[in-house]
Amino acid sequence: MTMEERPPGDPDWDKKLQDENQVKGRYGELLAAFAFPPHWVVRPIPDDYGLDLELEVFYEVSARAKNGVRRYQTRGEHLYLQVKTTDNLETLELPRGDSSDLPVATFQMSTTDLKLVDRMGASVPVVLLLVDRSKNEIYYVCLTDYVSHYLDGEKTKWREQKSVKIYVPRRNQLTTSGKENELEEHWNYFSRLARRSKLFSAFNLIHHYKEELRNAFPQSGFDGPEPSEKYFEAAIAFIGRFSSYVEEIRRQDVWPVPEDRDWKILHTATSDLDDIYQWCQDMDHRLATRSQTDEGLRTELAELFDRKADWELRRLGTIDLLGRDYQALGRMERLPRTDPFLDFAT
Structure with missing residues (x-):
């Protein structure tokens, strides 16, 4: 045919x-x-x-x-x-x-x-x-x-x-x-x-910068009773780096505004990032004006920086756990297994 x-x-x-x-x-x-x-x-x-x-x-x-x-x-x-x-x-x-x-x-x-x-x-x-x-x-x-x-x-x-x-x-x-x-x-x-691809990108950035800052943390610069000038210079450089990293993380288009009804833990992380950034600004000012500080208080300033910088790094580490929490909880939402957001909602 x-x-x-x-x-x-x-x-x-x-x-x-x-x-x-x-x-x-x-x-x-x-x-x-x-x-x-x-x-x-x-x-x-x-x-x-x-x-x-x-x-x-x-x-x-x-x-x-x-x-x-x-x-x-x-x-x-x-x-x-x-x-x-x-x-x-x-x-x-x-x-x-x-x-x-x-x-x-x-x-x-x-x-x-x-x-x-x-x-x-x-x-x-x-x-x-x-x-x-x-x-x-x-x-x-x-x-x-x-x-x-x-x-x-x-x-x-x-x-x-x-x-x-x-x-x-x-x-x-x-x-x-x-x-x-x-x-x-x-x-x-x-x-x-x-928004997931943007979230993953932000989580990756936070983890990378957290590790970078841990490696860049100034080693003790105390030479005798007084902290060395080299230590203060390293502290200022660290604060500048910390501030720059946090500012870039804050610019990521994943953080909710107060009225957003979103993953609640993101609101907490937003507040923590704001607090870390403000601490960076305050500590940078204190370190930059250290020459105006009484000699007897320079050691206290160095100790304050050392203690608070470690604390703020730990807080950034907590924010870094967002990626893990998202994998363990966020990706369980709306599945036929137990839903952490619906089955346990109060």
């Missing part, structure tokens, strides 16, 4: 057609695109190799409103969405050890899709949006965290399978039951996810 010949009994052989799977997939992507705040930007990814949509978070800038029209600003925060649509959403109660059973929706997912997410690394979040077409409901789970904090812990041989059953907590539903601030809590979670 040549290309021009009509197949027997097929009246539509020369027409452009789409099948039900394409209709279902497009429906899910359209519904997903409208599930987020209208000022967020959801972009389709034309060449689909496992990622369907890109989400960019925008923030309202009320101070820049013009003629009463609201304006929104991007901070360069993105994540990817993988949309799966079904007409027959399966649900069950998932046992969680000593915790209460968790209502979940289930979906059989290709292992190749999960391996792609795994290869992308922890700093680029990929979120599964599970669309129930029969009820117009959308459920979500961060596949990036699901792979490393659930699959690798619960199902260590999942990579050898063709597909894996995914459990999506039903409380992760991007629709509202009328509960106050319900949708806002979901959107806050997506906003935190989109």
